[in-house]
Amino acid sequence: MKIKDYIEKLDSYIPGFQPDSNDEEVIKLNANENAFLPSPKVFEALKNLEPNKLRLYPEARSEELRKAIAKVYNVKSSEVLCGNGSDEIIGLIIKVFLAEGEKLATPYPTYTVYKSSASMEGVKCVFVKTDNEFKIDIPGLLKENAEAIFIVNPNAPTGVFLSIGEIKTLLNTYDGLLVIDEAYMDFCTEDATMIKYINEYDNLIVLRTMSKSYSLCGARVGYCFACEKLIAYMDKCRDSYNLNYISQTIACAAMQDEVYHKETVKKVIENRRYLSEKLIELGFEVIPSQTNFLLCKPPKNKIASEIMNELIKVKIYIRYFSSEMLDDKLRISIGTKEEIDKLIKSIRDIL
Ligand SMILES: Cc1ncc(COP(=O)(O)O)c(C=O)c1O
CATH class of the missing domain: 3.40.640.10 (Type I PLP-dependent aspartate aminotransferase-like (Major domain))
Incomplete structure (x- = not known):
């Protein structure tokens, strides 16, 4: 059977890792999902x-x-x-x-x-x-x-x-x-x-x-x-x-x-500002974001992929891309205030 040449060579999309969703200790900030419940x-x-x-x-x-x-x-x-x-x-x-x-x-x-x-x-x-x-x-x-x-x-x-x-x-x-x-x-x-x-x-x-x-x-x-x-x-x-x-x-x-939707968006924007401030306090360089995630560069001498791997050990998941322009950065989805506080505490311990 003949397979199309371009399908043979296809590199399919790799989605963010999905940790066990039944584990209540998991903090999942790696796929730009919303931290708040639906309406x-x-x-x-x-x-x-x-x-x-x-x-x-x-x-x-x-x-x-x-x-x-x-x-x-x-x-x-x-x-x-x-x-x-x-x-x-x-x-x-x-x-x-x-x-x-x-x-x-x-x-x-x-x-x-x-x-x-x-x-x-x-x-x-x-x-x-x-x-x-x-x-x-x-x-x-x-x-x-x-x-x-x-x-x-x-x-x-x-x-x-x-x-x-x-x-x-x-x-x-x-x-x-x-x-x-x-x-x-x-x-x-x-x-x-x-x-x-x-x-x-x-x-x-x-x-x-x-x-x-x-x-x-x-x-x-x-x-x-x-x-x-x-x-x-x-x-x-x-x-x-x-x-x-x-x-x-x-x-x-x-x-x-629409009312609930607007409230949720407002909370995410507030938490984006909160996370950004906390990361900057830790010495991160944060790219100004208009989304529900932040792209940020760890302080000098700290390797982005190592921070991500250390966070996995405490069940916190964020995203690292090994590609050009991104390999020194981390992408963090906006969580609840409680999740952000736990993340920041863990990053502080790692640093
Ligand atoms: C830019 C962009 N477009 C589309 C999508 C896919 O969205 P959906 O869940 O509706 O397939 C994503 C998901 O992360 C995204 O980042």
């Missing part, structure tokens, strides 16, 4: 699930969820598409809009799923390095003449963000597909979302997820916004029942609880 409305929705509905296929278009999202973001439901996590939508976008042998450009460093999803379709992923402060090089991205550009805004794993003006400058000279992945946008204190421009630019897709600010990683719900024409192409190609009944139901409940 109480999600608990209520879970209680009211109807087992009989599991016998049937779920609603194919996730129409109720599209409507709930459209209401919150003030767009038409025909400008929304839901996916089994935004990772599914990333794969779908590449499948629909890029052909084998074409090119996708993205900053470096960034979310590495873009490269694996591109490789799965035989699409080449080229990286354009950010500067020393992790600022994204827009002219550099344009120079690649790629069929698509993917930008995480605010970027991961750096936390650095681009303004609407900077993205518009790119859009005004680029006629390929621009995907702005706003997975962390709810934690950004500036108004930088591109959702309101989906009808001004028919080559723009804005990606969101319920994994981060809605605390629903485990439900796998992502969504994106684009003009009706682009959404219709994606709808043609997605799995017919890409969101299961349980996820659709609880995602609707979470989306409708």
Whole structure:
């Protein structure tokens, strides 16, 4: 049997380590999950699930969820598409809009799923390095003449963000597909979302997820916004029942609880400031972040990977990347105040 050459060579995405979730001593700050519980409305929705509905296929278009999202973001439901996590939508976008042998450009460093999803379709992923402060090089991205550009805004794993003006400058000279992945946008204190421009630019897709600010990683719900024409192409190609009944139901409940969502985001932003101050007190260099994580460099002579390994011994998990520009740094997701205090105490002991 013949396997496609690019599948044979594929380096698939390596997710963050998942420690035993039943161990109450574990502090998990390695996957940018939310430290706070989902909305109480999600608990209520879970209680009211109807087992009989599991016998049937779920609603194919996730129409109720599209409507709930459209209401919150003030767009038409025909400008929304839901996916089994935004990772599914990333794969779908590449499948629909890029052909084998074409090119996708993205900053470096960034979310590495873009490269694996591109490789799965035989699409080449080229990286354009950010500067020393992790600022994204827009002219550099344009120079690649790629069929698509993917930008995480605010970027991961750096936390650095681009303004609407900077993205518009790119859009005004680029006629390929621009995907702005706003997975962390709810934690950004500036108004930088591109959702309101989906009808001004028919080559723009804005990606969101319920994994981060809605605390629903485990439900796998992502969504994106684009003009009706682009959404219709994606709808043609997605799995017919890409969101299961349980996820659709609880995602609707979470989306409708805007008050709780705002409160959670506020707590994460407060804790981000708290963690940043504590790390700076310990001598860390902290990259200013607009997300639910901090990228930071340990004080002189301290090796990032060693700190991560020492923390594992006390069941605290943070993320280390051995790649260029990141190998002297650590990425720490924002926890509760209690988790942050335990982390800081352990780091102090290690130092
Ligand atoms: C930038 C970015 N986009 C997308 C995702 C995936 O989100 P989801 O859980 O919706 O698949 C992540 C997850 O960490 C991410 O960091």
